[in-house]
Amino acid sequence: MGRGRGARGPLSPSPPRGTMAAVVRSAGTVDDAGGGGGRGPAAPPAPASPPRGPRRDASMSLLQTLMTDTLDDGYAAATARARAAGRPAGGVRGSAVLVVGLLAVGLLLATAAVRQRDRERVGTGTALSAEVQERTAANDRLAGAVADLRQELAETRGRALALSGAGTVAAERLEGLEAVTGVGPVTGPGVVLTVDDAEAPEPEVGEEPVVGASDPGRVRDGDLQDVVNGLWRAGAEAVSIDGQRLTSLTAIRSAGEAVLVAYRPLTPPYEVAAVGDPAALEQRFLDSEAGLVLQALEDNYGIRSDLRREEELRLPGASGTTLRVAAAAGRGGDGGGS
Numbered sequence: 001m002g003r004g005r006g007a008r009g010p011l012s013p014s015p016p017r018g019t020m021a022a023v024v025r026s027a028g029t030v031d032d033a034g035g036g037g038g039r040g041p042a043a044p045p046a047p048a049s050p051p052r053g054p055r056r057d058a059s060m061s062l063l064q065t066l067m068t069d070t071l072d073d074g075y076a077a078a079t080a081r082a083r084a085a086g087r088p089a090g091g092v093r094g095s096a097v098l099v100v101g102l103l104a105v106g107l108l109l110a111t112a113a114v115r116q117r118d119r120e121r122v123g124t125g126t127a128l129s130a131e132v133q134e135r136t137a138a139n140d141r142l143a144g145a146v147a148d149l150r151q152e153l154a155e156t157r158g159r160a161l162a163l164s165g166a167g168t169v170a171a172e173r174l175e176g177l178e179a180v181t182g183v184g185p186v187t188g189p190g191v192v193l194t195v196d197d198a199e200a201p202e203p204e205v206g207e208e209p210v211v212g213a214s215d216p217g218r219v220r221d222g223d224l225q226d227v228v229n230g231l232w233r234a235g236a237e238a239v240s241i242d243g244q245r246l247t248s249l250t251a252i253r254s255a256g257e258a259v260l261v262a263y264r265p266l267t268p269p270y271e272v273a274a275v276g277d278p279a280a281l282e283q284r285f286l287d288s289e290a291g292l293v294l295q296a297l298e299d300n301y302g303i304r305s306d307l308r309r310e311e312e313l314r315l316p317g318a319s320g321t322t323l324r325v326a327a328a329a330g331r332g333g334d335g336g337g338s
Contacts, residue, residue: 161174183247183317185316186315187275188312189312191278191285193227193231194270195272195303196269198218216301218257221253221260223303224261224272225252226293228252228272230288230291231272231274231281234274235280236276237274239274239315240316241271245319247318250318262318273310275313279309
């Protein structure tokens with residue numbers, strides 16, 4: 001029996017050898033090339049295909065492919081061809097390039113970090129140096145104001161003491177005590193000794209300076225102490241270093257490479273002024289142990305010095321002094337005070 005037009009019939013058997021296969025024209029009909037183009041009976045319906053399972057996910061297909069079809073064979077074949085041609089294997093060459101690239105990146109990062117630290121260190125040092133200079137200038141201005149006020153006070157006191165004979169005697173005695181203790185200013189002839197560091201040698205070609213090395217040609221605090229003590233022994237009445245008046249309580253110390261006088265940093269050249277008989281001071285100092293040590297420093301380490309006479313010197317009074325009074329035990333109360 002024939003089926004309706006909308007149904008698909010079964011597939012026709014293969015035609016015998018020597019004839020052309022039937023061409024499907026429409027549902028249910030075929031044209032036989034050997035039958036003169038007549039319409040034959042409808043083909044029997046095709047058997048129903050079995051139901052398809054769930055569609056495989058694309059990612060699962062990719063994973064399955066990677067698990068079953070590895071690329072080891074392809075890599076092995078490419079390596080064998082490269083070795084046969086006399087070229088290094090691509091894997092080795094790639095690994096070497098990777099290592100060199102990583103080393104270059106690491107070197108660049110390390111260089112950048114070191115340069116950044118150097119810039120920060122230079123910036124910090126510059127800021128600290130500027131702050132030190134600013135505060136030193138402020139201290140100098142304050143010290144100048146104190147000196148002016150002391151001068152005004154001394155003049156007012158002198159006028160008051162001159163009103164009586166006893167006051168005049170007391171004023172002369174007070175002036176002498178101030179000169180000896182260093183509280184009051186002193187004017188008179190004397191000598192000026194200038195001490196400076198040795199000249200820095202020119203570095204040789206390709207020579208790098210040694211960081212942190214001690215410079216034997218630098219004037220140290222001990223050298224200035226020897227000079228000052230030698231001038232005192234030579235008969236100096238008053239001594240100052242770079243305008244800083246020295247007393248029995250003044251400290252000459254060092255902080256790093258800086259020399260501190262009365263806890264104020266000074267820079268070379270150092271000018272040591274001494275009030276007294278110029279000729280006697282010069283001769284006695286040069287013949288003293290301090291003069292011989294200074295000459296040895298010049299001969300051995302190149303430290304420079306110059307001693308000259310001055311007809312008029314004015315040394316200021318020491319700043320920041322505290323009046324101290326002492327008495328022997330058992331006299332004047334508890335034996336001392338300040």
